[in-house]
Amino acid sequence: MIWKTAWKNIWRNKVRSLVVIISITIGIFGGVFAVAVMNGAIEQRVDAALNEEISHIHINDPAFRDNYDMQLLIPDAEKVLSSVEETPGVNAACGRKVISGMANTATKSAGVQIVGIDPEKEKEVLRLNETTMPATGDFFETESRHKLAFIGQELAKELNIIRYRIDQEMLDNLAARGVPVKVLDRLAPFNGKRFKSEKAFKKEMKTVLSMKEQHEYGALIKEEAWSFRTRSKMTLTFLDKDQMQTGAVFRIAGIFDIKNSMFEMSQVLVQNKDLAELTGLAPDAYHQIIVRLDNPDASKEMAASLEKKLPGLEIMSWKEIQPDLAMMIDMISKLYAFFMVIILAALAFGIVNTMLMVVLERTKELGMLTAIGMNKKKVFQMIMLESVFLSLIGGVVGMIFSKIIIGLTSTNGINFSNYAEGLEAMGFTSHIYPVISSSFFITVTVLIIITGILSSIYPALKALKLDPAEALRTE
């Protein structure tokens, strides 16, 4: 009966209850959706890190990671590789040569990590090949008599391999894509001009386009101005196994875009056979073995078991290779709960206020209930239930609403392209697919119930202090 009465009581003043419910709905929706966006960004980051950048486990000489000394090869690397491949739970593994070097073009140079791979085997462990930008080539698939290198978009920009040009074709494309004539007219004086770098291009665009135009069409103009000459050249220089300077001209096989500026800037993938030839290292000599597991969550246990199997080698799970990522994942679930607690704490004040009004308005009735024998526990319970019901209705509606919006946006994602540069610098993609686990909804529900209970304590204590005889005299 107390439950029924409490439920009916919240509908006494429909407008007031609805105001509280709507504010809770909005608060919960905002919180849950923001968490889903953050969570989506992080899951995509982790997914990209595991599938495109680092894989699940790395095996190398214990001192190798200190300064990437090219002499620190894995002893009997082929044997180790087959032993790893045969381990149950291992999906695929491949060996790599990893050396430090310089990448140069006619105008620019950059320090890079040159990774010698077997493209076919590499594809089984990482899917970097799938991130090849359109019209830039492929992942070593087209035969060539030249030495080939697969590089990141940021490095290509840095080395002026990617350039920007404005020509009639580009302007026509922009017109076809709906850029207004007014904007095209401003670009017209640059017709036929080539820009060496993204920076130079952006600088010019800033002088002719207003902030609003840059905001609206900047990304589109940049995309159309982007130009790349297939099989561009670059020189890679490094030391050979005898510490002698060596190097060669490499043609760009393709350019990858994984929305992680740091990684794109530093990694140059070349074929193992070319690197073996240039460094004088045996083709089956590897600095590093990367491993893909059936279950990435078991990487820690698998690393420990491989450590026993392969003494004398350093075996690291992805959480050890990228501790920042591991920490982010561990912290973030706590952070989400904390985030929701802050939102609910703010909402709690609204609930307290409403419940205080409820107690004040019902003074006489509460006095009557105590007079006829409703004890303090029951009075407390009734006020508490009303508060919990209010919170839960708003919370559940908010969660349903966020579930729907997350469902809708998770298919096409949300485009934060205006913040792409900043996000990609941190390794995050600018196209985020919100995602949230069902267990988070359970956590939120529990938090909402706790909020309802806590918000009712003060008003309920007020109700308990009422003197029935006095309360009955109030009008």
Place this chain on the structure above:
Amino acid sequence: MKILEIKNVHKIYNSSEVKVHAVNGVSLDFEKGEFAAIVGPSGSGKTTLLNMIGGLDTPSDGEIIVDQTNLAGLKSSALIDFRMRNIGFVFQSYNLIPVLTAKENVEFIMSLQKWNKKERDDRTFELLKAVGLEDRINSRPSKLSGGQQQRVAVARALASKPKFVLADEPTANLDSKSTETLLDIMEQLNKEEGITFIFSTHDARVVKKARRVITLEDGKVISDERKN
């Protein structure tokens, strides 16, 4: 059989400036089955006395003994429980729970006492029938007239089979027809089922029906008449 003893009860209100002796040395006994009215002008101490009898207020001095239990000896929570089991209340302004139906209002106390559903339903129907509202069991108070609401309040007061019912000016807000119906119902319950009613009132119609009339003035009993 005495069901209520009031022994030299005083109630003094100490406001900052004046001391008000609201009830001044009242001693009364009530037997089971009485139909008694406490009358007197406004400020004579009727409601204060009734509140003390009902355990809603504590005497400054003296004792109130309900069925051999001294109310002064009960702690707050025990007193609430005691009220629930032994005393029925009818208030001047009905004080029904507006969101509950007539039936739910009547069974509220029974559910607090954890009666099972069947018992609750039977008793509720029996009581609402007794007050002539068996056809309005699912009406909310806002759909009932004042007289009907007060009849529901009487049914509620009787729900837990109390030792006696205290009614504080139960007819003050009712028209004469409703008053008559209500008084007939209470008289019938008193005669047929032996339920003890104690009213505070200054309604002549109630006084006329009462078989015992206690008159208070300035907190003192000035007369205590029994009719046959």
